[in-house]
Amino acid sequence: xxxxxxxxxxxxxxxxxxxxxxxxxxxxxxxxxxxxxxxxxxxxxxxxxxxxxxxxxxxxxxxxxxxxxxxxxxxxxxxxxxxxxxxxxxxxxxxxxxxxxxxxxxxxxxxxxxxxxxxxxxxxxxxxxxxxxxxxxxxxxxxxxxxxxxxxxxxxxxxxxxxxxxxxxxxxxxxxx
Numbered sequence: 001x002x003x004x005x006x007x008x009x010x011x012x013x014x015x016x017x018x019x020x021x022x023x024x025x026x027x028x029x030x031x032x033x034x035x036x037x038x039x040x041x042x043x044x045x046x047x048x049x050x051x052x053x054x055x056x057x058x059x060x061x062x063x064x065x066x067x068x069x070x071x072x073x074x075x076x077x078x079x080x081x082x083x084x085x086x087x088x089x090x091x092x093x094x095x096x097x098x099x100x101x102x103x104x105x106x107x108x109x110x111x112x113x114x115x116x117x118x119x120x121x122x123x124x125x126x127x128x129x130x131x132x133x134x135x136x137x138x139x140x141x142x143x144x145x146x147x148x149x150x151x152x153x154x155x156x157x158x159x160x161x162x163x164x165x166x167x168x169x170x171x172x173x174x175x176x177x
Contacts, residue, residue: 001027001063002119002153005166026053030123046126062122065151065170074165077102077158081169088173090149096142098131100158103138109159116142116157118171120150127152149175 010019023029033045072079080099088094098114100106109115113134118127125147133141146152154169 002065002121004029005117005155005168007115007117007157007164007166023051026051028054028056028123030119030126032117032126032128034128044126044128048123065121065153067151067172068168068170072167072169074158074160074167075163077160077165079156079158079165079167083171088144088146088171089176090146090173091176092145094144094146094171094173096144096154098140098142098156100138100140100160102160103136105161106136107159107162109157109164114140114142114156114158116144116154118144118146118152118154120148120152122150125150125152146171146173149173 004024006021008019008021010017028048028050031047031049033047034043036042069081069083072081078101080101082097082099084095084097085092096116106113112130113136114131116127116129118129119125127144127146129142129144131140132143150173152171152173154171156167156169158165
């Protein structure tokens with residue numbers, strides 16, 4: 001239902017990465033492994049799992065997400081989002097302008113001023129981005145190419161004064177007409 005999000009890192013034993021986690025309830029989940037192999041290019045490998053005790057067919061479980069571009073509240077900051085174009089079109093660049101209040105105390109989180117994960121409502125498309133423009137101030141810009149028409153849940157993470165803040169928006173993307 002795209003209500004749960006966790007950004008976690010596995011343990012590496014020298015040969016295998018392992019992740020031990022507890023999911024909040026029975027359901028279908030999308031796992032994403034984001035890595036950058038030495039001598040390679042960045043990779044994002046998805047895997048969909050369904051837990052025991054969940055009997056709803058996958059197609060019936062696809063959420064109908066309502067657009068939500070309203071002010072979002074994190075643990076110790078608020079986040080505003082503006083889009084250009086205001087109605088994103090699949091396959092065309094969309095600029096996401098983020099304004100964080102208060103910005104005092106913002107810190108890089110895992111090597112970037114922010115992390116963005118966008119997922120289509122049917123769990124097919126996943127996009128991981130860092131800001132195109134950011135410098136520790138209140139304003140950041142992400143540039144995204146949404147691959148197709150769908151509703152996308154977009155999570156953005158920031159760290160402020162040692163606290164990781166996660167906020168979510170829902171962006172409807174139209175087809176090119």
